[in-house]
Amino acid sequence: MAQNEKPTIMDITRLTGLSKGTVDRVLHNRGEVSKKSYEAVMKAIQELGYEPNVFASMLAKGGSHLIAVLMPEDAPGSFWHLAATGMNKSKDPLLTGGVKVEHFGYNPTDAESLRAAAEKMRDSNPSGVVIAPMFRTGTEMITSVLRELKIPYVFIDSKIDDSGYLAYFGMPMYRSGYLCADQLTGGRPVNNVLVVRIQRDLQGKSDPTVNRRAGFMDYMHEHCPDCVIHNIMIDPSDPVGIEKAMDEYFEANPDTHHIVMFNSRIHLLVPWLDKHPQRGRRVVGFDNLEANMQALSRGAVSVLICQHPDEQVAMAIQALSERIVLGKHPARRDNFMHMDILTRYNVDFY
Amino acid sequence: MAQNEKPTIMDITRLTGLSKGTVDRVLHNRGEVSKKSYEAVMKAIQELGYEPNVFASMLAKGGSHLIAVLMPEDAPGSFWHLAATGMNKSKDPLLTGGVKVEHFGYNPTDAESLRAAAEKMRDSNPSGVVIAPMFRTGTEMITSVLRELKIPYVFIDSKIDDSGYLAYFGMPMYRSGYLCADQLTGGRPVNNVLVVRIQRDLQGKSDPTVNRRAGFMDYMHEHCPDCVIHNIMIDPSDPVGIEKAMDEYFEANPDTHHIVMFNSRIHLLVPWLDKHPQRGRRVVGFDNLEANMQALSRGAVSVLICQHPDEQVAMAIQALSERIVLGKHPARRDNFMHMDILTRYNVDFY
DNA sequence: TTTAATTCCGTGCACGTTCACGGAAATTTT
DNA sequence: AAAATTTCCGTGAACGTGCACGGAATTAAA
Numbered sequence: 001m002a003q004n005e006k007p008t009i010m011d012i013t014r015l016t017g018l019s020k021g022t023v024d025r026v027l028h029n030r031g032e033v034s035k036k037s038y039e040a041v042m043k044a045i046q047e048l049g050y051e052p053n054v055f056a057s058m059l060a061k062g063g064s065h066l067i068a069v070l071m072p073e074d075a076p077g078s079f080w081h082l083a084a085t086g087m088n089k090s091k092d093p094l095l096t097g098g099v100k101v102e103h104f105g106y107n108p109t110d111a112e113s114l115r116a117a118a119e120k121m122r123d124s125n126p127s128g129v130v131i132a133p134m135f136r137t138g139t140e141m142i143t144s145v146l147r148e149l150k151i152p153y154v155f156i157d158s159k160i161d162d163s164g165y166l167a168y169f170g171m172p173m174y175r176s177g178y179l180c181a182d183q184l185t186g187g188r189p190v191n192n193v194l195v196v197r198i199q200r201d202l203q204g205k206s207d208p209t210v211n212r213r214a215g216f217m218d219y220m221h222e223h224c225p226d227c228v229i230h231n232i233m234i235d236p237s238d239p240v241g242i243e244k245a246m247d248e249y250f251e252a253n254p255d256t257h258h259i260v261m262f263n264s265r266i267h268l269l270v271p272w273l274d275k276h277p278q279r280g281r282r283v284v285g286f287d288n289l290e291a292n293m294q295a296l297s298r299g300a301v302s303v304l305i306c307q308h309p310d311e312q313v314a315m316a317i318q319a320l321s322e323r324i325v326l327g328k329h330p331a332r333r334d335n336f337m338h339m340d341i342l343t344r345y346n347v348d349f350y
Numbered sequence: 351m352a353q354n355e356k357p358t359i360m361d362i363t364r365l366t367g368l369s370k371g372t373v374d375r376v377l378h379n380r381g382e383v384s385k386k387s388y389e390a391v392m393k394a395i396q397e398l399g400y401e402p403n404v405f406a407s408m409l410a411k412g413g414s415h416l417i418a419v420l421m422p423e424d425a426p427g428s429f430w431h432l433a434a435t436g437m438n439k440s441k442d443p444l445l446t447g448g449v450k451v452e453h454f455g456y457n458p459t460d461a462e463s464l465r466a467a468a469e470k471m472r473d474s475n476p477s478g479v480v481i482a483p484m485f486r487t488g489t490e491m492i493t494s495v496l497r498e499l500k501i502p503y504v505f506i507d508s509k510i511d512d513s514g515y516l517a518y519f520g521m522p523m524y525r526s527g528y529l530c531a532d533q534l535t536g537g538r539p540v541n542n543v544l545v546v547r548i549q550r551d552l553q554g555k556s557d558p559t560v561n562r563r564a565g566f567m568d569y570m571h572e573h574c575p576d577c578v579i580h581n582i583m584i585d586p587s588d589p590v591g592i593e594k595a596m597d598e599y600f601e602a603n604p605d606t607h608h609i610v611m612f613n614s615r616i617h618l619l620v621p622w623l624d625k626h627p628q629r630g631r632r633v634v635g636f637d638n639l640e641a642n643m644q645a646l647s648r649g650a651v652s653v654l655i656c657q658h659p660d661e662q663v664a665m666a667i668q669a670l671s672e673r674i675v676l677g678k679h680p681a682r683r684d685n686f687m688h689m690d691i692l693t694r695y696n697v698d699f700y
Numbered sequence: 701t702t703t704a705a706t707t708c709c710g711t712g713c714a715c716g717t718t719c720a721c722g723g724a725a726a727t728t729t730t
Numbered sequence: 731a732a733a734a735t736t737t738c739c740g741t742g743a744a745c746g747t748g749c750a751c752g753g754a755a756t757t758a759a760a
Contacts, residue, residue, distance in 0.1 A: 008745095008746055008747085009746065009747065010746080018709080018710090019709065019710045019711080020710080020711085020712095020746095020747085020748095021709065021710055021711075021748095021749080022708085022709055022710075024747070024748065024749080025708095025709085027747095028748085032707075032708060032709080033707095033708070033709080034707080034708060034709090037708085037709085052746085052747075053409070053745085053746050053747070054405075055404075055405045055406075055408040055409040055448070055745085055746080055747090056405075056409050056715090056745070056746035056747040056748090057746080057747055057748075058405040058715095058747090059403070059405040059406050059409055059714095059715050059716065059717090059745090059746080059747075059748095060714075060715055060746075060747040060748040060749085061715085061747080061748060061749090062714090062715060062748090172699055175695065175696070175698070175699070178695055179693070179695040179696050182693065182695050183693075186536050336699045337699065338690075338696070338699050338700055339696045339699060340688075340690060340691075341690075341691035341692075341693070341696065342691075343529070343532065343533075343691070345525065345528055345529040345532050346525070346529050346688065346689040346691065348525070349522055349525070349686045349687065349688050349689060350688055358715095358716055358717090359716065359717070360716080368739080368740090369739065369740045369741075370716095370717085370718090370740080370741085370742095371718090371719080371739065371740055371741075372738085372739055372740075374717070374718065374719080375738095375739090377717095378718090382737075382738060382739080383737095383738070383739080384737080384738060384739090387738080387739085402716085402717075403715085403716050403717070405715085405716080405717095406715070406716035406717045406718090406745090407716080407717055407718075408717090408745095409715090409716080409717075409718095409745050409746065409747090410716075410717040410718040410719085410744080410745055411717075411718060411719090411745085412718090412744095412745060
């Protein structure tokens with residue numbers, strides 16, 4: 001081993017009198033080596049401070065692992081479509097050389113489509129899986145199989161009770177509601193708040209925004225106990241219905257100046273907001289969808305709180321890659337992403 | 351080339367009838383190849399969609415380039431110390447296998463120390479350099495040498511007029527002042543604002559915060575024309591002097607409720623702020639120093655606008671690595687980082 | 701003790717690039 | 731036309747690891 005070069009496997013062989021093959025076997029502890037040799041090699045590794053050369057390793061094993069992403073699929077401009085862009089945004093140009101990513105989409109309102117996607121996913125024989133769980137029981141079936149096959153998996157967006165996941169990347173939903181309330185009120189007393197919600201059939205579906213709403217309500221109780229919180233329900237597929245609902249509400253409550261939605265669909269209100277401009281109104285929503293950001297820079301929306309679904313995916317892939325390629329465990333198992341506050345004055349550099 | 355394997359250099363040789371060596375020469379366009387063969391190879395590359403195997407490449411050329419970071423050095427808890435942590439935060443575990451990073455620190459108030467650091471830096475024979483420029487003329491001397499030696503360099507934090515830099519990572523200073531004003535006032539009329547500044551001898555030193563102040567003033571003119579903006583100067587090394595200055599100011603102007611600083615030192619005011627709590631006061635500062643973030647979660651400071659000096663360093667190293675190792679040019683030359691808004695409600699997950 | 705079974709280990713090629721070296725081919729000079 | 735350049739190109743040995751194969755050493759069975 002030259003002066004300041006890194007030690008290689010061959011240095012270990014020289015120190016132990018053993019051969020490449022044996023050293024390799026203990027490095028990947030795949031057995032077929034005597035206790036005596038095993039310890040000798042371990043000792044040598046310690047002494048030399050040996051670290052495997054990732055480049056040689058990747059070259060030899062011939063690249064291309066597959067990471068499967070099991071995640072809802074939705075139209076361009078939607079939350080899940082934004083998340084999907086994170087698959088190609090892997091920070092790591094070198095890891096991407098050895099890792100392929102494939103998206104297995106499913107319909108977030110149809111448990112059966114999850115089954116089908118999982119089926120295809122398993123056929124692709126992945127080395128790691130990213131899961132955005134929408135249905136608890138369906139997800140449990142998948143993870144139990146993965147655990148049996150010793151395929152590592154990580155959750156994004158939300159997670160289910162489970163002991164075997166490698167990591168989780170998501171937003172602290174309760175706290176995001178708290179933050180949202182603070183941004184909406186500016187920490188000052190407010191009389192009326194309108195919460196716009198989406199009606200859906202919740203059969204068996206876990207809705208993470210309930211936690212967000214809880215955080216919101218708690219903040220309001222603590223800081224704004226006298227504020228009246230109104231709710232209206234809308235159907236995202238019915239634009240005229242939305243405008244009608246808004247008109248009706250504001251006819252009855254003309255002195256409401258604060259509007260909030262807890263999901264990523266604040267852009268649905270933009271047509272109405274544009275038609276009814278109003279000074280001093282404050283509108284807060286979530287997630288950096290293209291439509292939302294446009295509304296923000298035009299001033300229709302005041303604040304957007306962003307959880308970066310795309311970054312969640314990217315980090316999940318990163319964690320899996322490091323696990324698969326380098327054998328590393330992530331530093332933290334549960335990773336709560338930063339909540340970004342976006343206004344019209346910092347949205348440009350996003 | 352097997353069915354869905356990636357094409358290699360050998361595939362190109364088969365297609366062109368040339369040899370490894372020649373193909374390699376055109377890939378790294380280092381001459382010694384006829385026009386005819388050059389074009390043949392280029393055509394084959396195009397057709398096959400050839401991309402070099404990074405792992406094989408790194409292995410063959412034998413790792414370990416050096417990236418030098420020429421950046422002020424300061425005490426723990428300071429702006430530049432935070433920036434320095436970004437050197438080890440390289441996103442890319444594989445790149446770090448082939449790249450070493452070394453910090454050459456200098457005293458940001460002493461132009462001569464920059465010379466000394468640059469000297470040492472040159473002796474280390476780096477493959478790439480990250481520069482945080484504090485002195486214009488000193489920096490120009492360095493970059494001209496680097497250009498001559500064809501060593502790529504990138505600026506962080508601020509940049510000087512220069513045609514040869516590979517990339518720049520920094521904050522949009524003017525816009526950050528604008529954003530700051532919006533966060534301070536909440537978009538509502540304000541009567542008095544106190545700007546706390548640091549007195550220093552500006553001989554030859556470029557102070558990027560002047561742009562920030564300009565953005566701040568412009569916002570105030572546009573949105574708050576009647577507001578009076580007061581300035582006081584403090585000496586960071588004199589804590590009692592700071593408290594005295596604050597006391598004096600507030601004795602004369604008891605109805606000021608908005609305080610702002612344009613550099614990273616808002617924590618200097620915390621002792622005074624703690625002693626004089628006041629409901630409805632708003633304090634805005636910059637940068638995610640540990641001390642600043644503590645002040646934020648305690649409520650002494652209302653908002654922190656963060657430019658992530660550590661991420662700037664990390665991205666600079668990333669860009670240089672990709673250039674050196676992969677020969678890639680960065681997507682954008684001037685990169686304005688996102689400005690994060692931190693309040694006590696989202697600081698925990700930072 | 702011999703043979704069979706098992707456990708353990710070394711050898712050698714493969715992965716795709718890089719680069720120094722030497723030599724063939726083309727061009728220029730005598 | 732031969733010699734001297736110059737231009738261009740092919741060869742082959744690294745780089746460090748992974749893994750299949752076969753064989754040696756050890757233990758168990760006969």
